[in-house]
Amino acid sequence: MAIASITERLEILADAAKYDASCASSGTAKRHSRDGKGIGSTQGMGICHAYAPDGRCISLLKVLLTNHCIFDCHYCVNRKSSNVRRARFTPKEVVDLTLSFYRRNYIEGLFLSSGIVKSSSHTMEQMIEVARSLREDHGFRGYIHLKTIPEADPALIEQAGLWADRVSINVELPTDAGLARLAPDKDSQQIEGAIGRIGDAIVEAKDARTRFRHAPRFAPAGQSTQMIVGADDANDSQIIGRANRLYDRYRLRRVYYSAFSPIPDASAVLPLKRPPLMREHRLYQSDWLIRFYGFSVTEVQQAADEGGMLPLDIDPKLAWALRHREDFPVDVNRGSREMLLRVPGLGTRAVDAILRARRHQRLRLDDLGRLTRSVTKLRPFVTTADWRPTLLIDRLDLRHRLAPPRQMELFG
Amino acid sequence: MNRPLARAADVYSLLLDRPDDFEGWREQARAMAAACVPPERVTWSLAAEGERDLFAQSSDEGMALPPARRAVRANAAFLRLAGSVILHRDPARFALLYRLLWRLQDDRQLMDKTSDPDLHRLGLMAGQVRRDIHKMRAFVRFRVAVEADGRDRYVAWFEPDHHIVRANADFFLNRFASQRWSILTPELCLHWDGGELLEAGGADPKDAPREDATEDLWQRYYASIFNPARLKVAMMVKEMPRRYWKNLPEARLIPDLIAGAQAREVAMVAQGSDPFSRAPPATLAEIAEGIVACRACPIGCNGTRAVAGEGPDDARLMIVGEQPGDSEEREGRPFVGPAGAVLDHHLNDVGIDRSRARVTNAVKHFKFEPRGKRRLHQSPTAGEIDHCRWWLDAERRLVRPNLVLALGASAGRALLGRTPSIAKERGTLTTLPDGSHLLLTAHPSYLLRLDGEARAKEEQRFRDDLAQLAPLVAGRF
Numbered sequence: 077m078a079i080a081s082i083t084e085r086l087e088i089l090a091d092a093a094k095y096d097a098s099c100a101s102s103g104t105a106k107r108h109s110r111d112g113k114g115i116g117s118t119q120g121m122g123i124c125h126a127y128a129p130d131g132r133c134i135s136l137l138k139v140l141l142t143n144h145c146i147f148d149c150h151y152c153v154n155r156k157s158s159n160v161r162r163a164r165f166t167p168k169e170v171v172d173l174t175l176s177f178y179r180r181n182y183i184e185g186l187f188l189s190s191g192i193v194k195s196s197s198h199t200m201e202q203m204i205e206v207a208r209s210l211r212e213d214h215g216f217r218g219y220i221h222l223k224t225i226p227e228a229d230p231a232l233i234e235q236a237g238l239w240a241d242r243v244s245i246n247v248e249l250p251t252d253a254g255l256a257r258l259a260p261d262k263d264s265q266q267i268e269g270a271i272g273r274i275g276d277a278i279v280e281a282k283d284a285r286t287r288f289r290h291a292p293r294f295a296p297a298g299q300s301t302q303m304i305v306g307a308d309d310a311n312d313s314q315i316i317g318r319a320n321r322l323y324d325r326y327r328l329r330r331v332y333y334s335a336f337s338p339i340p341d342a343s344a345v346l347p348l349k350r351p352p353l354m355r356e357h358r359l360y361q362s363d364w365l366i367r368f369y370g371f372s373v374t375e376v377q378q379a380a381d382e383g384g385m386l387p388l389d390i391d392p393k394l395a396w397a398l399r400h401r402e403d404f405p406v407d408v409n410r411g412s413r414e415m416l417l418r419v420p421g422l423g424t425r426a427v428d429a430i431l432r433a434r435r436h437q438r439l440r441l442d443d444l445g446r447l448t449r450s451v452t453k454l455r456p457f458v459t460t461a462d463w464r465p466t467l468l469i470d471r472l473d474l475r476h477r478l479a480p481p482r483q484m485e486l487f488g
Numbered sequence: 489m490n491r492p493l494a495r496a497a498d499v500y501s502l503l504l505d506r507p508d509d510f511e512g513w514r515e516q517a518r519a520m521a522a523a524c525v526p527p528e529r530v531t532w533s534l535a536a537e538g539e540r541d542l543f544a545q546s547s548d549e550g551m552a553l554p555p556a557r558r559a560v561r562a563n564a565a566f567l568r569l570a571g572s573v574i575l576h577r578d579p580a581r582f583a584l585l586y587r588l589l590w591r592l593q594d595d596r597q598l599m600d601k602t603s604d605p606d607l608h609r610l611g612l613m614a615g616q617v618r619r620d621i622h623k624m625r626a627f628v629r630f631r632v633a634v635e636a637d638g639r640d641r642y643v644a645w646f647e648p649d650h651h652i653v654r655a656n657a658d659f660f661l662n663r664f665a666s667q668r669w670s671i672l673t674p675e676l677c678l679h680w681d682g683g684e685l686l687e688a689g690g691a692d693p694k695d696a697p698r699e700d701a702t703e704d705l706w707q708r709y710y711a712s713i714f715n716p717a718r719l720k721v722a723m724m725v726k727e728m729p730r731r732y733w734k735n736l737p738e739a740r741l742i743p744d745l746i747a748g749a750q751a752r753e754v755a756m757v758a759q760g761s762d763p764f765s766r767a768p769p770a771t772l773a774e775i776a777e778g779i780v781a782c783r784a785c786p787i788g789c790n791g792t793r794a795v796a797g798e799g800p801d802d803a804r805l806m807i808v809g810e811q812p813g814d815s816e817e818r819e820g821r822p823f824v825g826p827a828g829a830v831l832d833h834h835l836n837d838v839g840i841d842r843s844r845a846r847v848t849n850a851v852k853h854f855k856f857e858p859r860g861k862r863r864l865h866q867s868p869t870a871g872e873i874d875h876c877r878w879w880l881d882a883e884r885r886l887v888r889p890n891l892v893l894a895l896g897a898s899a900g901r902a903l904l905g906r907t908p909s910i911a912k913e914r915g916t917l918t919t920l921p922d923g924s925h926l927l928l929t930a931h932p933s934y935l936l937r938l939d940g941e942a943r944a945k946e947e948q949r950f951r952d953d954l955a956q957l958a959p960l961v962a963g964r965f
Binding site for chain 1: 597600601602603605608622625626627628629630631632642644659661662663664665666667682700702704705706708709710711712713714715716718719720721722723724727728736738739742745746749869870871874904905906907
């Protein structure tokens with residue numbers, strides 16, 4: 077068979093990579109190439125160089141090294157039994173592609189993943205070679221994210237962390253039973269074992285750097301993972317619980333959720349319909365509540381209904397507030413930071429601005445209007461020097477008044 | 489305290505060299521505030537603009553700045569804010585900042601009063617500037633031009649909203665110091681040749697290269713990484729506003745991608761989704777009818793006769809083969825051809841009564857390749873087996889066998905959901921999720937393909953596997 081052109085292969089291998097949600101390029105060590113050696117820089121903040129019509133940020137060149145795979149995971153478009161077109165890149169081709177995109181300022185760096193050819197360790201070696209060549213042969217100082225393969229030799233996974241800014245291993249499914257059913261070749265213990273080893277290596281490297289200034293960095297942007305939502309029957313409550321255990325146990329930077337989407341040549345074991353995209357969004361919001369708003373897991377789970385699902389028409393913070401009306405309204409001029417953070421419509425920055433401003437004056441409703449995006453959503457939940465929501469908080473139709481008008485979901 | 493000046497009628501018209509001249513503003517603002525000149529008696533303009541209040545004294549005509557009457561204070565928060573706001577395109581920015589500086593002299597806490605209208609307005613302006621700086625870093629697109637000495641120069645055309653180009657130079661130096669680059673904008677151009685950063689006046693879009701071969705590759709990447717199953721155009725436009733599109737090569741594709749998305753998703757679903765969206769059949773007769781009409785995979789569409797399972801509807805043993813063969817398809821019954829004869833022979837040998845077992849196949853239609861007058865058997869693909877599994881699952885739910893004998897890897901896949909290795913996994917009894925027991929062995933047609941000693945050896949192994957089953961079957965009948 078003739079080898080397809082680089083363009084055709086890029087199409088195949090980028091297409092196959094799009095089911096990974098993460099494209100973050102943030103949170104790594106600061107680097108630059110001001111000295112004229114090598115190329116590239118990173119800062120604390122990532123940059124999204126483009127946005128696709130699916131609303132996702134394009135920050136990195138996200139490709140697979142190959143979409144040949146010896147595994148047969150039902151949810152994956154690249155599984156052995158799928159009839160998709162196959163292609164592969166050599167490590168050098170990926171390196172050249174990355175550099176030519178980077179030099180034109182299309183991308184922040186590379187996100188490399190791969191199907192598994194020959195063996196897990198062989199595949200991992202090839203991926204590491206790409207990262208090594210970029211760093212050593214070309215002095216590349218941009219961002220590198222390597223999706224590591226949990227079944228590979230632990231020594232190789234450790235090597236990946238030395239070249240990459242971020243490493244990630246997908247836990248794939250929120251429940252072990254789901255993994256056993258949909259990914260028969262994978263093993264949740266092995267996955268979590270590998271995540272745990274990377275977590276330990278990150279902590280050790282950080283510790284070493286506090287004592288030795290030139291100790292090598294290990295995945296300075298930490299590790300992340302991804303869960304597919306809606307491919308098995310796990311509910312939101314279970315998913316939030318699992319994510320939180322992962323955060324706690326392995327100090328992950330991020331848990332990404334990917335709403336299961338129909339894939340070409342899908343396996344018959346999968347559900348018929350994709351979950352609403354809004355479900356993925358609500359899970360991210362609940363993730364935020366736990367990480368930045370001081371909510372506990374059980375509190376977020378209280379926002380879910382009896383079936384453990386978060387409401388789709390309103391955000392989880394509003395859902396929680398509607399179930400805890402006795403805690404509202406909160407006095408903007410006296411309420412604690414913790415309580416202000418629980419007011420629907422107040423973000424962390426607005427809360428900080430309120431705390432600063434109220435040291436000097438009693439805040440009125442129009443002050444609040446300048447400190448936040450909109451007071452309409454806030455009004456039932458706060459009191460200010462000139463505002464008190466007498467009856468609003470007790471109104472039964474409050475949910476209806478605050479929920480946005482329902483729209484037909486596109487292509488249901 | 490701000491005290492009125494002695495000469496109350498004076499208006500000071502102050503000049504700045506460049507739109508982003510922070511140092512010039514800072515110096516003059518400090519002098520004005522030190523002399524207690526109130527904001528309403530100060531006007532600001534750019535030297536190049538030539539506009540000036542005719543009756544005002546101006547700073548470039550050797551105007552004597554009024555003597556300082558107090559020390560001026562500004563905290564770090566103010567300087568940070570001013571450094572950003574000065575880059576804003578709003579001509580009122582200099583006066584607004586001076587008014588804030590003026591008020592700051594009387595109110596030390598002003599910078600903390602985040603709800604103050606002046607501070608709020610300047611905060612918004614600083615935010616717009618920060619966003620523009622960020623968007624420039626994101627949306628500058630270089631095209632390669634070859635210079636006289638044969639080396640590449642990376643040239644970009646960009647149109648910022650605010651006066652941010654100079655402030656952003658460091659970012660591009662930190663990133664691209666090892667390549668020659670130029671950023672052309674309507675107001676100011678930056679050129680880097682590896683040694684020194686040169687500034688030049690505004691340029692025209694025509695000064696930048698018209699194309700770059702790599703853009704085609706980038707566009708293909710952009711189109712491929714987009715998932716048509718999740719269209720969120722509003723989100724994209726919010727982060728990548730339309731005014732930037734004309735200078736982004738990939739943005740040319742957006743209208744077509746959006747228009748094609750729905751069609752692509754429908755195609756993806758049609759190609760990939762489970763066609764079995766109705767309720768599973770409730771009787772074995774329904775299965776027999778259903779498989780005749782099933783067109784869920786290419787085998788179902790090849791015009792052959794579907795072959796249903798046969799045997800008692802409460803059989804304790806279910807025997808699962810791969811698919812009907814040539815004879816089976818003609819007769820419409822499973823395992824009646826040569827392989828069926830081999831199976832019957834060995835079942836007899838170990839004392840299993842075939843008529844009391846349910847005999848069926850993983851795939852219900854015959855997949856073949858025409859070769860002259862003959863129809864040559866072809867193995868079903870994993871995807872086809874997975875599709876047809878829906879029928880087998882239904883049959884198992886209805887018959888509820890205690891024991892399942894899977895013949896060959898295809899049958900194994902239909903029961904396990906993965907393709908097992910017959911060599912490694914044959915002959916051991918395992919438990920399926922529904923509690924029934926599975927024994928895996930070779931397919932009898934495999935025996936037919938062997939000769940002599942090899943065949944005798946394999947037949948013995950086959951018989952041994954079946955022999956394991958015999959007491960279990962007998963015990964329960």
